[in-house]
Amino acid sequence: MLKPLGDRVIVKVEEQEEETVGGIVLASNAKEKPQTGKVIALGEGALADDGKRIPLSVKEGQVVMFDKYAGSEVKYEGENYLIMHEKDIMAIVE
Amino acid sequence: MLKPLGDRVIVKVEEQEEETVGGIVLASNAKEKPQTGKVIALGEGALADDGKRIPLSVKEGQVVMFDKYAGSEVKYEGENYLIMHEKDIMAIVE
Amino acid sequence: MLKPLGDRVIVKVEEQEEETVGGIVLASNAKEKPQTGKVIALGEGALADDGKRIPLSVKEGQVVMFDKYAGSEVKYEGENYLIMHEKDIMAIVE
Amino acid sequence: MLKPLGDRVIVKVEEQEEETVGGIVLASNAKEKPQTGKVIALGEGALADDGKRIPLSVKEGQVVMFDKYAGSEVKYEGENYLIMHEKDIMAIVE
Amino acid sequence: MLKPLGDRVIVKVEEQEEETVGGIVLASNAKEKPQTGKVIALGEGALADDGKRIPLSVKEGQVVMFDKYAGSEVKYEGENYLIMHEKDIMAIVE
Amino acid sequence: MLKPLGDRVIVKVEEQEEETVGGIVLASNAKEKPQTGKVIALGEGALADDGKRIPLSVKEGQVVMFDKYAGSEVKYEGENYLIMHEKDIMAIVE
Amino acid sequence: MLKPLGDRVIVKVEEQEEETVGGIVLASNAKEKPQTGKVIALGEGALADDGKRIPLSVKEGQVVMFDKYAGSEVKYEGENYLIMHEKDIMAIVE
Structure with a gap:
C-alpha cells in the first residue's frame, strides 16, 4: 500500500477521450483542460504552525478534478497513479 | 455537480462581443479587457492559520468581473465553466 | 454599479496631456510618469489574518496618483475605468 | 498638496553634479552612486498585522540618501519629486 | 555514522530497473518516475517558531517514494546515500 | 554625519591588496573573496512585528567581513563608505 | 579570531581526493558530491521573532557534510575557511 x-x-486518473472531428484529434486550445480521477489514499494533512495536522477536505473514493500537469506519476503494483498536493485539486465531482 | x-x-462566462468597426475586429490594446460571468458554485473558503474557513465574499448568482486569463477552463455535462480563485475576481457587477 | x-x-482616469514642443510629442524618459484619477468605488478592504477587514485609506471622490501601469482597464456603461489594488496608489492629491 | x-x-531631489575631469563626464563605475534629497511629505506609515500604523523614522525637512533608482518621479505644480517607500532610504544626512 | x-x-536508494523492450531502454516520458529507498537515519525535525523541534513523520527502516531529483548524493564508507528534506518524500510504501 | x-x-572599507605573482595580478577564482572594513555608524535596528527595534549585533569600531558585492557605495565629505544591511555581514574580525 | x-x-574544509582511474580525473556526475569539514566557530544563532537567539545544532570540533557550493571562502591568517549558514549543513559525521 x-x-x-x-x-x-x-x-487514479480516469481515461480521457481526445476530442476528435471525423477521427482527427483537435488541437487543444491555449488553456489546458483539467483531468478527473478517483481519490485512492490521503495523507494526514499539512502541519500547522502549532504542530497539529490540518485534515484534508477530500475523501477516499471521491472523484476530483485537477490540472493536467498536477502531481507526479507513480507506478505501483502495475497500476499508474498520481500523487499530488490537495491544493492542486480544483473541485469535487459529485 | x-x-x-x-x-x-x-x-459561467458571459459571451463577449468583439469590438468591430464595419465588421473588422479591432486589435486589442496592451491592457487586456476583463471578462464577466455568473457565479455558479463556491468553495468553503480558504483555510485560515487557526484551521477555520474564511467565507467567500461573492455569492451564487452574482455577476463578477475577472481578468481575461483568470482560472482554468472545465467542461462539465456539455457546458464550459471557469474555476478560479476568488482573489482573481476584481469586482461584482450589481 | x-x-x-x-x-x-x-x-476614473484623468486625461493626461502629452508633453509637446511645437506639437511634437516628446519621448518619455526612462522613469514613467504616474497618472491621476478620481476614486469612484472602494472594496471592503483586505482580509486580515483574524478574518476582519482592514478599511482602505482612500475615500470616494479623492483624486489619487498611481503608476502608469497600475490596475486593469474595465469598460462599464460606455465609460473606461481602472480597477487597482490600493497599494498601487502612491499619493492623494489634495 | x-x-x-x-x-x-x-x-525633493538635490541636484547632483557629474564628476568631470577637464569637463569630460567620467563614466560611472559598476556600483551606482546614491542620491540625496529633502523629505517633503510623509505617509501615515505601513499597516501592521494588528491594523495599527507603524510610524515612519524620517521626518519632514530631513535630507536623506537613497538609491539612484529608488522611487517614482512625479510632477506637481511644475516641480519634480520622487515618491518612494521608506525602506528605500538608506541614511539620514545630519 | x-x-x-x-x-x-x-x-538508501533501491536499484531501479530500466524499462526495456527487447533490451532497448525506453525513453522516459515527460513526467519523471519517482524512486524508492529505505530510510537509514533521521534528523531531529525542523525548528518551529517557538524553538521546538517538529518530529518527522517517517521512521527508520521504512521504504519511501521520492522524486527522481530529490536530495543530494553522499558517499559514506563506500556506500551511496541520498540526504533529502522530508517534504521531498511523497509517500511511504507499506 | x-x-x-x-x-x-x-x-569604511579596508584597502585590499591584490594577490600577485611577480607583479602579475592573479585571476580571482569562482568564489569571490569577501572584504573587511570598520563599522562607522549603525541604524536603530530592524522593526519587529510588534513595532519594537531589534538592536544590531555589531558595534561601532568593530572590523567586519562581508561579501565583495554587499552594500551601496556612498561618498560623504570626500570619503567613500559602504551602507549595507547587517545580514550581509558574515563575521566580526576580533 | x-x-x-x-x-x-x-x-575548515577537508581536502577531497578526486576520483581517478589510472590517474585520469573522472568527470563528476550531474549531482555534485558534498564536502566535509570541521566546525571552527559558531554564531550566536538566528534571531527569533521574539528577539531571542535560536542556538545552533552543530558544535565546535564536529565534522560536518555540506553542499559543494555552500558558503563563502574567507582567508584568515594564511588559512582558507568557509563561512556558511547552518541550514547549508546537511549532516554531522560522527
Whole structure:
C-alpha cells in the first residue's frame, strides 16, 4: 500500500477521450483542460504552525478534478497513479 | 455537480462581443479587457492559520468581473465553466 | 454599479496631456510618469489574518496618483475605468 | 498638496553634479552612486498585522540618501519629486 | 555514522530497473518516475517558531517514494546515500 | 554625519591588496573573496512585528567581513563608505 | 579570531581526493558530491521573532557534510575557511 505524506493525495486518473472531428484529434486550445480521477489514499494533512495536522477536505473514493500537469506519476503494483498536493485539486465531482 | 475546493469559485462566462468597426475586429490594446460571468458554485473558503474557513465574499448568482486569463477552463455535462480563485475576481457587477 | 472586491479601488482616469514642443510629442524618459484619477468605488478592504477587514485609506471622490501601469482597464456603461489594488496608489492629491 | 499613502515618502531631489575631469563626464563605475534629497511629505506609515500604523523614522525637512533608482518621479505644480517607500532610504544626512 | 540535521532524512536508494523492450531502454516520458529507498537515519525535525523541534513523520527502516531529483548524493564508507528534506518524500510504501 | 536607517550599517572599507605573482595580478577564482572594513555608524535596528527595534549585533569600531558585492557605495565629505544591511555581514574580525 | 554572525558557521574544509582511474580525473556526475569539514566557530544563532537567539545544532570540533557550493571562502591568517549558514549543513559525521 502507498501512504501519502502530509497534504498529499493519491489519485487514479480516469481515461480521457481526445476530442476528435471525423477521427482527427483537435488541437487543444491555449488553456489546458483539467483531468478527473478517483481519490485512492490521503495523507494526514499539512502541519500547522502549532504542530497539529490540518485534515484534508477530500475523501477516499471521491472523484476530483485537477490540472493536467498536477502531481507526479507513480507506478505501483502495475497500476499508474498520481500523487499530488490537495491544493492542486480544483473541485469535487459529485 | 461540481463542488470547488477552498477559495475557488465556478463561473459561467458571459459571451463577449468583439469590438468591430464595419465588421473588422479591432486589435486589442496592451491592457487586456476583463471578462464577466455568473457565479455558479463556491468553495468553503480558504483555510485560515487557526484551521477555520474564511467565507467567500461573492455569492451564487452574482455577476463578477475577472481578468481575461483568470482560472482554468472545465467542461462539465456539455457546458464550459471557469474555476478560479476568488482573489482573481476584481469586482461584482450589481 | 461595479463593486470592487477586497482592497481594490475603481478609479476614473484623468486625461493626461502629452508633453509637446511645437506639437511634437516628446519621448518619455526612462522613469514613467504616474497618472491621476478620481476614486469612484472602494472594496471592503483586505482580509486580515483574524478574518476582519482592514478599511482602505482612500475615500470616494479623492483624486489619487498611481503608476502608469497600475490596475486593469474595465469598460462599464460606455465609460473606461481602472480597477487597482490600493497599494498601487502612491499619493492623494489634495 | 500631495499626501503619500502608507510607508511612502515624497522627496525633493538635490541636484547632483557629474564628476568631470577637464569637463569630460567620467563614466560611472559598476556600483551606482546614491542620491540625496529633502523629505517633503510623509505617509501615515505601513499597516501592521494588528491594523495599527507603524510610524515612519524620517521626518519632514530631513535630507536623506537613497538609491539612484529608488522611487517614482512625479510632477506637481511644475516641480519634480520622487515618491518612494521608506525602506528605500538608506541614511539620514545630519 | 551520518546524522542528518533538521528535517533531513538519509535514504538508501533501491536499484531501479530500466524499462526495456527487447533490451532497448525506453525513453522516459515527460513526467519523471519517482524512486524508492529505505530510510537509514533521521534528523531531529525542523525548528518551529517557538524553538521546538517538529518530529518527522517517517521512521527508520521504512521504504519511501521520492522524486527522481530529490536530495543530494553522499558517499559514506563506500556506500551511496541520498540526504533529502522530508517534504521531498511523497509517500511511504507499506 | 550619516545616520543609517533600520538594520543598516555604514562601513569604511579596508584597502585590499591584490594577490600577485611577480607583479602579475592573479585571476580571482569562482568564489569571490569577501572584504573587511570598520563599522562607522549603525541604524536603530530592524522593526519587529510588534513595532519594537531589534538592536544590531555589531558595534561601532568593530572590523567586519562581508561579501565583495554587499552594500551601496556612498561618498560623504570626500570619503567613500559602504551602507549595507547587517545580514550581509558574515563575521566580526576580533 | 573570526566570530561569525547570526546562524553562520566557520568550517575548515577537508581536502577531497578526486576520483581517478589510472590517474585520469573522472568527470563528476550531474549531482555534485558534498564536502566535509570541521566546525571552527559558531554564531550566536538566528534571531527569533521574539528577539531571542535560536542556538545552533552543530558544535565546535564536529565534522560536518555540506553542499559543494555552500558558503563563502574567507582567508584568515594564511588559512582558507568557509563561512556558511547552518541550514547549508546537511549532516554531522560522527
